[in-house]
Amino acid sequence: MKKALSIALTLYFILGLALVVHENSWFSFSKNALSDMGSLRNPKGWMFNVFIIGLGLLGLVTSLMLKRKILTLSMAFLVLVGVFPEEKPLHTPSAILTYILAFTDMVIYGGIWRVVGIGTFMVMLFLINLKVGLAIPELIGAASILAYILYLGERA
Template sequence: MLELKRLRSGQFIRSLCAKSGILAGLVYWLSVVISISRNPWFSFFKNALSDLGNPKATAPWIYNLGLIISAVFLFAFTISLIVDARNKLQTVGGAYISVSAIFLALIGVFHSGTEPHVFVSTYFFVQFFLGILIYGLGSFSFVKKISITLFILALVGLGIPWPSTALLEAYEIILLMVFAYVNSSKQISHSSEFGVESMRK
């Protein structure tokens, strides 16, 4: 009975970490929507998303806190990537993305208007997409194709003359969310299979 409880507890934690990849994106966009409702001057065609976290904005803490909470969920998601990694490339890729989660939190700490902001926000995207590429190279079939495609699309996005930084950021974030969704779904599936097999034993 005790062993069964441990297995169920472990399965629950694995499943929660896997779902955290999706939750990170949902929490972030929720903070964006709430922030925009408090700052009607904001425009996706003129501003950067981080302008919502600038001290000149109304209630900038909403956006900045949203970044930090999203980073916590993202970090939890990377734990599932690393724990369930099947080879060194997947482990390294997951580790790269875990570091990007730290930089995501730092964007909330070093908000728009502070000197480190440009560095931490840029490095977040660089680190995450490098992690996607490395993880993808260590994956098979569908996940590999999706990961490499997302990395290429990220590079293509940099060459598009976007009318604002916010649109570029939104584009790149959507690509990150696709990766999180695909791998969260995969990890949840594996977690369920692991739990069923463990209980049969």
């Protein structure tokens, strides 16, 4: 069941993001943050926000099954990223905590994941400082987190 949930979470992310990007033809990975698609100013913003809430809820169930408490807290903050669009004050802290808590869980898990968690965080900060478009570091972080969840699901 844990393996199936981790695979379902990854597929949901890939397919859901592809759909939301397709529906927002103005979106640019090199010029936007992913959350720009969920903006209150975007008539299709609800699609991104529902996608993120669903991703967070599926992530919550998966991380609970994997018995990863900090990762579970990370997924709870991911739900809040969708509940509070980017114009709302709780959006940015929720997004930042989603990543920091997931990377913290990796570091605590140890082994190669300690390197992946710290390394991914450093790469994200470097790319943010280069102003390459926030979506690119966000996707790198998401890929790292999904790889970790897939690993945990496989080992369970």
